[in-house]
Amino acid sequence: MTNAPPGAFTLRATSGTARRGTLELAHGTVETPAFMPVGTAATVKGLTPRDLREIGVNIILANTYHLWLRPGRDTIVAAGGLHRFMGWDRPILTDSGGFQVFSLESRRDIDEDGVTFRSHIDGSSHRFTPENVVAFQEDLGVDIAMMLDECIKLPATSEAVAASVARTSAWARRAASAWRHGATALFGIMQGGVDERARAKSAADLVALDLPGYAIGGLSVGETRDEMVRLARFSAALLPTDKPRYLMGVGTVRDVIAAVDCGIDMFDCVYPTRSGRHGRAMTRSGDLNLRNAAFTRDFGPIDEDCRCEVCALFSRAYISHLFRANELLGMRLLSYHNIFILDALMADARRAIEADAWAAFRDRIGAV
Amino acid sequence: MTNAPPGAFTLRATSGTARRGTLELAHGTVETPAFMPVGTAATVKGLTPRDLREIGVNIILANTYHLWLRPGRDTIVAAGGLHRFMGWDRPILTDSGGFQVFSLESRRDIDEDGVTFRSHIDGSSHRFTPENVVAFQEDLGVDIAMMLDECIKLPATSEAVAASVARTSAWARRAASAWRHGATALFGIMQGGVDERARAKSAADLVALDLPGYAIGGLSVGETRDEMVRLARFSAALLPTDKPRYLMGVGTVRDVIAAVDCGIDMFDCVYPTRSGRHGRAMTRSGDLNLRNAAFTRDFGPIDEDCRCEVCALFSRAYISHLFRANELLGMRLLSYHNIFILDALMADARRAIEADAWAAFRDRIGAV
Numbered sequence: 015m016t017n018a019p020p021g022a023f024t025l026r027a028t029s030g031t032a033r034r035g036t037l038e039l040a041h042g043t044v045e046t047p048a049f050m051p052v053g054t055a056a057t058v059k060g061l062t063p064r065d066l067r068e069i070g071v072n073i074i075l076a077n078t079y080h081l082w083l084r085p086g087r088d089t090i091v092a093a094g095g096l097h098r099f100m101g102w103d104r105p106i107l108t109d110s111g112g113f114q115v116f117s118l119e120s121r122r123d124i125d126e127d128g129v130t131f132r133s134h135i136d137g138s139s140h141r142f143t144p145e146n147v148v149a150f151q152e153d154l155g156v157d158i159a160m161m162l163d164e165c166i167k168l169p170a171t172s173e174a175v176a177a178s179v180a181r182t183s184a185w186a187r188r189a190a191s192a193w194r195h196g197a198t199a200l201f202g203i204m205q206g207g208v209d210e211r212a213r214a215k216s217a218a219d220l221v222a223l224d225l226p227g228y229a230i231g232g233l234s235v236g237e238t239r240d241e242m243v244r245l246a247r248f249s250a251a252l253l254p255t256d257k258p259r260y261l262m263g264v265g266t267v268r269d270v271i272a273a274v275d276c277g278i279d280m281f282d283c284v285y286p287t288r289s290g291r292h293g294r295a296m297t298r299s300g301d302l303n304l305r306n307a308a309f310t311r312d313f314g315p316i317d318e319d320c321r322c323e324v325c326a327l328f329s330r331a332y333i334s335h336l337f338r339a340n341e342l343l344g345m346r347l348l349s350y351h352n353i354f355i356l357d358a359l360m361a362d363a364r365r366a367i368e369a370d371a372w373a374a375f376r377d378r379i380g381a382v
Numbered sequence: 383m384t385n386a387p388p389g390a391f392t393l394r395a396t397s398g399t400a401r402r403g404t405l406e407l408a409h410g411t412v413e414t415p416a417f418m419p420v421g422t423a424a425t426v427k428g429l430t431p432r433d434l435r436e437i438g439v440n441i442i443l444a445n446t447y448h449l450w451l452r453p454g455r456d457t458i459v460a461a462g463g464l465h466r467f468m469g470w471d472r473p474i475l476t477d478s479g480g481f482q483v484f485s486l487e488s489r490r491d492i493d494e495d496g497v498t499f500r501s502h503i504d505g506s507s508h509r510f511t512p513e514n515v516v517a518f519q520e521d522l523g524v525d526i527a528m529m530l531d532e533c534i535k536l537p538a539t540s541e542a543v544a545a546s547v548a549r550t551s552a553w554a555r556r557a558a559s560a561w562r563h564g565a566t567a568l569f570g571i572m573q574g575g576v577d578e579r580a581r582a583k584s585a586a587d588l589v590a591l592d593l594p595g596y597a598i599g600g601l602s603v604g605e606t607r608d609e610m611v612r613l614a615r616f617s618a619a620l621l622p623t624d625k626p627r628y629l630m631g632v633g634t635v636r637d638v639i640a641a642v643d644c645g646i647d648m649f650d651c652v653y654p655t656r657s658g659r660h661g662r663a664m665t666r667s668g669d670l671n672l673r674n675a676a677f678t679r680d681f682g683p684i685d686e687d688c689r690c691e692v693c694a695l696f697s698r699a700y701i702s703h704l705f706r707a708n709e710l711l712g713m714r715l716l717s718y719h720n721i722f723i724l725d726a727l728m729a730d731a732r733r734a735i736e737a738d739a740w741a742a743f744r745d746r747i748g749a750v
Contacts, residue, residue, distance in 0.1 A: 056703065060710040063695070085678065085703045093681055093699060101695040291710075310453065313461055327431070327469040331461060335424065335453045342428040342659075345710060 020157065021199025021226030023258045023279075029372035031247075031277040034364050037227075037258050039105040039157035040197040041097065042072060046258060046279035047363055049270060049356040050075045050107060052287065055084070056100040059287050060346040061353070063102040068323070069354045070361065072104050073157070075282045078147055079111030082140065083133050087153055095155030107158035107282075108151045109262070110203070113165045113231070115142060124164070126181070144188040152198045160229060161189035163203040168236035175207040176215075178232075183219035190223045199226040201260060207232055208241050210248055217252035227258040230278070234263040243272050250277040267298055270356060271379050274363050275372075286356055290348030293337040295330075296355045298379055302330070304348070309334040322354035388525065389567025389594030391626045391647075397740035399615075399645040402732050405595075405626050407473040407525035408565040409465065410440060414626060414647035415731055417638060417724040418443045418475060420655065423452070424468040427655050428714040429721070431470040436691070437722045438729065440472050441525070443650045446518055447479030450508065451501050455521055463523030475526035475650075476519045477630070478571070481533045481599070483510060492532070494549070512556035520566045528597060529557035531571040536604035543575040544583075546600075551587035558591045567594040569628060575600055576609050578616055585620035595626040598646070602631040610637075615644040635666055638724060639747050642731050643740075654724055658716030661705040663698075664723045666747055670698070672716070677702040690722035 020040045027034040035046040051058045051066065054077045058066060066074065076096065081087075085099075093099035096106055115122050115131050122131035128143035144162045151159035162185050164178045182205045193200040202220035206212030220228055230249045233242045246261055253259050258279045264270060265283020273281055286296060293305040297317045302309070304316075315325035316333070324333075324347045336344030359379075366375035388408045395402040405412040419426045419434065422445045426434060434442065444464065449455075453467075461467035464474055483490050483499050490499035496511035512530045519527035530553050532546045550573045561568040570588035574580035588596055598617045601610045614629055621627050626647045632638060633651020641649055654664060661673040665685045670677070672684075683693035684701070692701075692715045704712030727747075734743035 055707040055709055056700075057707075057709050057711045060714065062711065062714075064691075080707075084707055085699070089679060089699060089703070092679060093697065099697075099700055099703075101700070311457060311460060323432075329461065329467075331453070331457060332424075332467055332469070335457070335467075339423040339425075339448075339452055341423055341425050342710065342713060343425045343430065346428065346430075346714065 019226075020197050023227065023256065025255060027368050027370070029367040029370045030275070031250075032274050032363070032367045032372040032376075033277055033279055034367035035258065035279055037279070039073070039199065041103060041105045041157050044073045044105055045364060047274045047360050048073060048280050049265065049360050050280060050282040051353050052282055052284045053100070054284075055080045056090075056096060058349070058353070059291065060349045063100070065350055066102070066353070067104070069350065070357050071353065073107060074102065074104075075107050075109060076156070077109050077111060077114065078150055078160075079114035081108070081154070082111065082150060083135055087150055090154050097155060105157035108154065108156045108160065110147050110151075110160040110162045111142060112160075112163040112203070113262075116165045126184075128162070144185040145192040148189050148192045148200060152194055152196065156198055158227065159193075159198045159200050161186050161200065161202050163205055163231055165205065165232050165235065166207065168207055168232075170207055172209055172212070175205075175209045175212045178207075179205050179212050179216045179219075182216060186220055186223060190225065201225060201227040201229050203229045203231040203262070204249055204252075205232045206249075208237050208245055210245075213245065213249050214252055217249065221252075221254060225257070227260060228253050229260040229262050231262050233261070239269075242269075243276065246273055246278060247276040265356065267296060267355070267359060267379065270359065271363070271376055275376055286352035287349045290352045291345040293344065293348065294352075295333070295348050296352040298355070298359065304330060304334045304344075305337050306334075310338075316351055317355070320351065320355065321358070322351050324348075324351040324354075387594075388565050391595065391624065393623060395736050395738070397735040397738045398643070399618075400642050400731070400735050400740040400744075401645055401647055402735035403626065403647055405647070407441070407567065409471060409473045409525050412441045412473055413732060415642045415728050416441060416648050417633065417728050418648060418650040419721050420650055420652045421468070422652075423448045424458075424464060426717070426721070427659065428717045431468070433718055434470070434721070435472070437718065438725050439721065441475060442470065442472075443475045443477060444524070445477050445479060445482065446515060446528075447477075447482035449476070449522070450479065450518060451503055455518055458522050465523060473525040476522065476524045476528065478515050478519075478528040478530045479510060480528075480531040480571070481630075484533045494552075496530070512553040513560040516557050516560045516568065520562055520564065524566055526595065527561075527566050527568050529554050529568065529570055531573055531599055533573065533600050533603065534575065536575055536600075538575055540577055540580070543573075543577045543580045546575075547573050547580050547584045547587075550584060554588055554591060558593065569593060569595040569597050571597045571599040571630070572617055572620075573600045574617075576605050576613055578613075581613065581617050582620055585617065589620075589622060593625070595628060596621050597628040597630050599630050601629065607637075611640050611644065614641055614646060618645040633724065635664060635723070635727060635747065638727065639731070639744055643744055654720035655717045658720045659713040661712065661716065662720075663701070663716050664720040666723070666727065672698060672702045673705050674702075678706075684719055685723070688719065688723065689726070690719050692716075692719040692722075
């Protein structure tokens with residue numbers, strides 16, 4: 015740790031548009047580009063903090079919406095903060111819950127001041143405002159808090175997109191005013207759908223607030239992959255070079271490589287753990303569905319080139335058996351392996367950028 | 383490893399009727415009394431071989447019935463045996479599948495030669511004989527194979543009990559003849575319900591075969607706990623002192639202590655993992671249901687005296703949260719903790735017997 019303020023970002027190298035940086039946070043340093051495994055409810059599903067440390071993970075994501083409802087602020091504060099509660103001592107970023115609340119559709123009611131919604135667990139009523147969402151995350155003691163944004167579904171009319179940008183910008187100003195400037199860094203979230211003018215307006219409004227970092231939100235929500243990549247590239251270029259850029263909801267091998275190529279520094283996605291729980295094993299050359307009969311007598315590892323503990327000890331046939339027998343261990347092993355694959359991919363990407371060899375690395379993966 | 387034949391047992395110490403021994407097997411030495419976690423389908427549910435090694439587990443149990451049906455003999459043999467298939471290099475005992483097949487009731491048809499049954503998975507027809515069940519387990523390369531027995535439900539008439547003993551003895555003679563006397567040791571299984579004369583007859587028939595070890599079967603199947611303890615004590619006394627004694631299906635703190643007090647050396651039970659998956663945390667002074675509201679703000683460990691990794695890092699409140707949120711990690715953590723509790727209890731029991739202080743230890747646990 016240095017004496018830099020939490021959220022201080024140093025751009026160490028570039029190769030083409032790909033960036034290699036260091037992000038200093040209250041609970042440690044994150045080397046970027048970095049993939050952040052998702053621990054929605056204060057647990058990366060099926061894995062322990064020790065597993066994540068062994069994989070090499072330096073930052074995880076949790077979710078304001080879920081933690082607000084269960085176990086709630088008071089329990090986590092009484093536990094000594096989210097890190098203590100879940101036994102993880104490295105950085106945590108919490109999403110704002112905006113995406114989750116807006117996904118509730120019929121069960122939420124938005125107004126200028128905030129959004130009222132009913133819990134998916136017990137139907138109880140709750141209210142998010144730009145201010146209380148920042149305060150909640152600060153009370154949890156996380157390293158990076160995300161502002162409350164309005165994330166609309168695509169396709170949407172340009173009027174709806176412009177309105178969501180205007181509201182998100184207004185909320186960003188309120189979030190920035192409420193932010194305590196303490197150990198928790200605050201990131202803004204750009205909206206604007208697939209409309210370049212709306213993206214530019216959103217970026218300009220957020221950058222004017224001089225926040226520690228900026229996320230690109232509102233993608234991977236219904237647009238095509240080509241649109242996603244085009245908008246991610248366009249959006250990244252609107253952001254200052256000296257601040258970290260976070261593309262929300264991206265986590266396949268192809269998409270992460272494409273995002274790094276767009277100049278993005280951070281990503282998160284449930285894909286590695288969710289697909290792992292369903293029997294899908296990630297590799298750099300594509301996913302394997304280990305439930306397929308083809309794997310029942312395949313005694314090789316998931317991936318010959320993978321250096322994870324799962325590939326060292328277990329065969330495709332064994333993991334296939336675990337899924338056929340509905341055994342818990344299968345979900346655990348593939349969640350571990352899939353996160354390892356993305357973490358190792360990012361480590362190699364960082365080395366490639368440092369060596370100014372990004373384009374060759376990207377093309378070898380063949381993903382953009 | 384010494385040059386003793388697989389299954390060689392040395393009685394190291396006694397304290398009252400409790401026994402402290404060493405069992406030498408093809409994949410290592412087991413210090414007894416020992417609790418064997420259950421890995422029915424070639425996995426101790428939710429845990430890796432590394433977890434089990436870290437806990438200190440030296441022998442696990444798997445099940446012939448389940449492995450016969452899925453993934454089947456040929457897959458496991460092609461993998462290089464059950465140890466290689468599941469990544470576990472310490473001893474494995476496989477149950478014979480007798481208990482599971484007889485539990486199928488309407489889906490099995492028993493005759494003098496064996497039992498024909500339909501798979502609970504796909505309805506396909508299969509047949510177990512005393513010979514093919516031993517051969518299957520030897521083909522898998524396990525350390526201890528169990529003979530096929532006829533396990534009847536209690537209460538039962540004395541005629542039914544006598545018939546099951548007669549059939550079990552006949553099958554034991556056939557199993558002993560079929561046994562290759564290789565790396566896999568063969569254990570007999572005593573039957574006889576709660577009928578002392580039937581137990582004595584079953585024991586005499588099995589002991590005449592001079593097998594490497596003897597199990598006490600047919601208990602924990604409908605009788606009261608008092609009957610179970612009485613019959614376990616009576617049955618153990620019928621067995622030779624120089625062979626290991628295995629009480630099948632016992633695995634609560636109280637029952638394991640009672641069984642050691644009866645002169646039993648080995649136990650297995652799904653209780654620690656099954657109860658763990660349902661939110662029950664074991665301690666020496668009783669179980670805690672971590673789903674109870676009382677634990678949602680309890681930031682202490684499951685058990686102040688437990689030295690396991692779960693108790694070192696996580697609170698009752700956090701694990702309670704995991705169960706409320708239906709998170710996989712809760713099942714994993716309690717399975718780990720519960721096996722640790724029984725494994726540490728057996729380590730302490732071994733020390734107490736060595737010090738000829740068993741009665742004081744037993745009474746401190748307060749379990750018999």
